[in-house]
Amino acid sequence: MSASGLAAAAALPDAVVAGQDPLARGPRPRGGIVLTIVIAVVALFWISPLLLLVTTGLRPLSDFVANGPLSWPSELTWQNFRDAWAIGKFDDTYRNSAFLLVVKVPLGVLLSAMLAFALSKLKIRFRRTIMFAVFLGLTIPIYITIVPVFIMLRSAGLTDNVLGLIGPYLAFGIPLEVLILQSFFRQIPDSIVESARIDGASEWRIFFTIVIPLSAPALITVAILDAVATWNEFLFALIILSSDTNKTIPVGLLSFQGQFSNNNTGLAAGILIAVVPILIAYALLQRWIVGGLTAGAEKG
Amino acid sequence: MATATAVRVSAPAPAGAPRKKRYGGLTPWLFAIPALAVYATFLVYPALTSLFFSFTNWDGLSPGYDIVGVDNYVKMTQDPVVRQALLNNLIWTVVTIVVPVIIGLALATLLNGKVRGKTALRLLFYTPCVLPLVSIASIWGWLYNPDSGVINEVLRTVGLGNLAQPWLGQDSTALWAVMVPAVWLRTGFPMLLYLAALQGIPDELYEAATVDGATKSQQFWHITMPSLRPAHYIVLALSLIDSFKVFDMIYAMTYGGPGTATQVMGTWMYANVFQYYQAGYGTAIAVVITVIAVAVSIPYVLSQTKEHT
Numbered sequence: 001m002s003a004s005g006l007a008a009a010a011a012l013p014d015a016v017v018a019g020q021d022p023l024a025r026g027p028r029p030r031g032g033i034v035l036t037i038v039i040a041v042v043a044l045f046w047i048s049p050l051l052l053l054v055t056t057g058l059r060p061l062s063d064f065v066a067n068g069p070l071s072w073p074s075e076l077t078w079q080n081f082r083d084a085w086a087i088g089k090f091d092d093t094y095r096n097s098a099f100l101l102v103v104k105v106p107l108g109v110l111l112s113a114m115l116a117f118a119l120s121k122l123k124i125r126f127r128r129t130i131m132f133a134v135f136l137g138l139t140i141p142i143y144i145t146i147v148p149v150f151i152m153l154r155s156a157g158l159t160d161n162v163l164g165l166i167g168p169y170l171a172f173g174i175p176l177e178v179l180i181l182q183s184f185f186r187q188i189p190d191s192i193v194e195s196a197r198i199d200g201a202s203e204w205r206i207f208f209t210i211v212i213p214l215s216a217p218a219l220i221t222v223a224i225l226d227a228v229a230t231w232n233e234f235l236f237a238l239i240i241l242s243s244d245t246n247k248t249i250p251v252g253l254l255s256f257q258g259q260f261s262n263n264n265t266g267l268a269a270g271i272l273i274a275v276v277p278i279l280i281a282y283a284l285l286q287r288w289i290v291g292g293l294t295a296g297a298e299k300g
Numbered sequence: 301m302a303t304a305t306a307v308r309v310s311a312p313a314p315a316g317a318p319r320k321k322r323y324g325g326l327t328p329w330l331f332a333i334p335a336l337a338v339y340a341t342f343l344v345y346p347a348l349t350s351l352f353f354s355f356t357n358w359d360g361l362s363p364g365y366d367i368v369g370v371d372n373y374v375k376m377t378q379d380p381v382v383r384q385a386l387l388n389n390l391i392w393t394v395v396t397i398v399v400p401v402i403i404g405l406a407l408a409t410l411l412n413g414k415v416r417g418k419t420a421l422r423l424l425f426y427t428p429c430v431l432p433l434v435s436i437a438s439i440w441g442w443l444y445n446p447d448s449g450v451i452n453e454v455l456r457t458v459g460l461g462n463l464a465q466p467w468l469g470q471d472s473t474a475l476w477a478v479m480v481p482a483v484w485l486r487t488g489f490p491m492l493l494y495l496a497a498l499q500g501i502p503d504e505l506y507e508a509a510t511v512d513g514a515t516k517s518q519q520f521w522h523i524t525m526p527s528l529r530p531a532h533y534i535v536l537a538l539s540l541i542d543s544f545k546v547f548d549m550i551y552a553m554t555y556g557g558p559g560t561a562t563q564v565m566g567t568w569m570y571a572n573v574f575q576y577y578q579a580g581y582g583t584a585i586a587v588v589i590t591v592i593a594v595a596v597s598i599p600y601v602l603s604q605t606k607e608h609t
Contacts, residue, residue, distance in 0.1 A: 032413060032414025032415050032416065033416075035410065035413055035414060035415050036415045036416045036417065038410075039407075039410055039411065039415055039421055040417070040421065042407075043421050043424040043425060044424075046424060046425055046428075046484075047424050047427060047428075049439050049440070049443055049450075049484075050427070050439075052443070052450055053439060053442075064448075065448075068453055069448065069449070069450045069453050070450065070453055070454065070457060111334050111335040111338060112335055114331040114332070114334060114335060115331065115332050115334075115335035115336065117331055118328040118329070118331035118332040119332070122324045122327065122328035122331065123322055123323045123324040123328065124323065124324060124328035124329070124332060125323045125328075128605060130332065130336070131604075131605045132601060132602070132605045133344075134336075134339060135601045135604050135605055136594065136601050137339065137343055138541060138597070138601070139541050139544075139593050139594050139596075139597035139600075139601065140343065140347060140590060140593070140594065141544070141545040141547070141566065141586065141589060141590055141593060142545070142547075143545075143547060143566050143569055143570065143586050144346075144347050144350045144583070144586040144587065144589075144590045145342070145343060145346035145347050145350065146346075146573075147346075147349075147350060147353060147360065147573060147579055147582070147583055148345070148346035148347075148349035148350055148353070149342060149346045152346070167338060167341065167342045168342045168343075170338045170342065171338050171339050171341070171342035171343040172342075172343065174335050174338065174339050174343075175339075178335065179604060203324075203327045203328075203331070207331070228430055231432065232431075232432035232433060232434075234432070234433060234434050234548045234551075234552070235547055235548065235551075238551075239574070249432065250432045250433070250434040250435070251434075253432070253434050253435055253438055254434055254438075254552055257438050257441065264442065264445070264448050267438070267442055268442065271435055271438045271439055271442070274432065274435050274438075275431050275432070275435045278430055278431065278432070279427065279430070279431075282427065282430045283423070286423055286426075289430070290422075290426070290492060
C-alpha cells in the first residue's frame, strides 16, 4: 500500500476546503483524564517501534549487545549515524530523492491541474470517458507496467538514471491529483470564470490568474501527498536504478539493510536517517495532509 | 452550466428550443493533452503492451519471442505457487482491510470523546502512514530478528521465552508477521476519516436519544454506524484498491519466502520476470491481478466519475 493510495481519500466528493483542518474545531474538551491516559499509553505503545529505533541508534553496539534491546542506553553516541551515513551512501540517495521531488512534484501538479481545469471548467468532448479512463489508473498495479516501461527507458538510455523515473512517476500520480483537483475546481463559482470571459480573458489567463490562486490550499495538499508518494516509491526505483550512486532512499535503504544484518545499532541509525526528514516534514505539514485526507468525509 | 451557455451564445435561443450542447473547440485539449499524453505513454500503453507480452514466451532478454496464445494462462492454472499467491493476496486483502478498519474506528470513537491533546494523539497514530514502506519493512525486520530482535526479547523478558521464534523465517508465521506492520501502517487512515465523519454527526441526535433512554451501545448502532456510511464506503473502497496491489512490504521483508510462504501475485510476477527470465509468464500473472483489481474497483471509479454530472 502506498501513501498515494491512501491519499485517494481526498477524492471524496465535495471536498470542502482542502487544507483546512476539519478536526480542529469544536469546544475544548474538559475532563476525561482517565480516557486521555489510556489512549496516551496506547499511542506510546503504537509508536514504540520508532522509540526503540531512537534509543538503539544512539547507543554503542557493545552496550546494545550486553544489555539487550529493551534496556535504557548506558552511553550515548553519534557514531552509528556517522557510520551509517557513509556506508549507506546517503549523500547520493538524498540528492537523488530530493532531485526527483523538486522536478517531479511541481510538474505533476501543473499537468494535473491543467487536465482537471479542462474537465471541470471547460466544455471538453468525451469528458466522462476521459475521467473514467484516468480514474481507472488508481486501480492499476504498478507492476503490470514495469516490463514495457523498463524496455522503453532502456531504449531511451534512461535506465540507471533518476530522470527515467519522472515519466512513470508522473503517470501514476496523475489519477489521484486530477481526482482531487477537479472536485475542488468545481467549487469555484462559474460566475467568476464567466465574468472573466466576458471581460475578454483567455482560458489560460483564467487558469493562471483565477483558478490557480483560488485553489492554493488544494494545490498545496495535492503537492504534499504527491511528495510523500514520490519520496516513498519503491518498485520503479528498484527496477530502473542499479548503481549505488543513482539510487533513491527506499532502494538505498534496502541494500543498506542487507549489509547491516548483524549491526543492530548501525541499522537503527540508518533507518532513522532515512525516515527522520519525512517525520519532520509530516509534523510541520500534518494540517495539510489531514485536511487533504479527510476533506468531505463529514458529508453525510 | 445553464448560465454559462446563455452567456456564450450570441443570439438568444428561441424559447423552448432544445439547446445544442456545445464544446469548447481546441483550447480544452491544450489543457488536457499534456497530462493525457504522459498518462497514455507511461501507464496505458505499457499496461496494454504487458497484455500482449502475456501471450508470448518472451524471456525478457532475447530480441525474439513467439506468440503462444493462452499457454501462460493455462500454465498459471497448474502452478501451485500461483494458487498460494492468490490465496495469500486474498488473506492479505481481508486482514489488512478488516483489522485496520476496526482498530481505526475504535480509536476514532475514543478520540472523539473527552480526550485532551487530540491533535498530538492523532499525529502519533497516523505517523506510520507517512513512512516509506521499505523503512517500515526495515523497522519490523529488525524487531523480528530471531536473536537480537525486540519482539523475542520482550517474550523472554515476560517469561514467555518458549514462544520466541524466527517469525519471518518459518512458513507457519511469516505471512502473519508481514501483515502486522501492514496493519500498523494502515490503521491511521480509517482513524482520520472516521474522526472527521464523527465530528459531522450533530450532538442533538445523541442528546435526543439519551432523553429517550437509549443506551450507549444502542446509540452506537443506531446513530453512529448509519451516519458513518459514506466514510465506510470510502475507507473500504480505497483500502480494497490498495490491498490488492501489495508488493513493497512483502518484497522488502521476505522476498516472498521462506519458500513460497509469503508469495503474492506481485512478488511472484517479479520473481518470474527478473529472476527466472520468464517475462511472458510474469506479465500474465500481472494481467490476472490487474483484471481482478480493476473489476473489483469499477463501482468506486464509476461513482467518482458520475459525481456532479
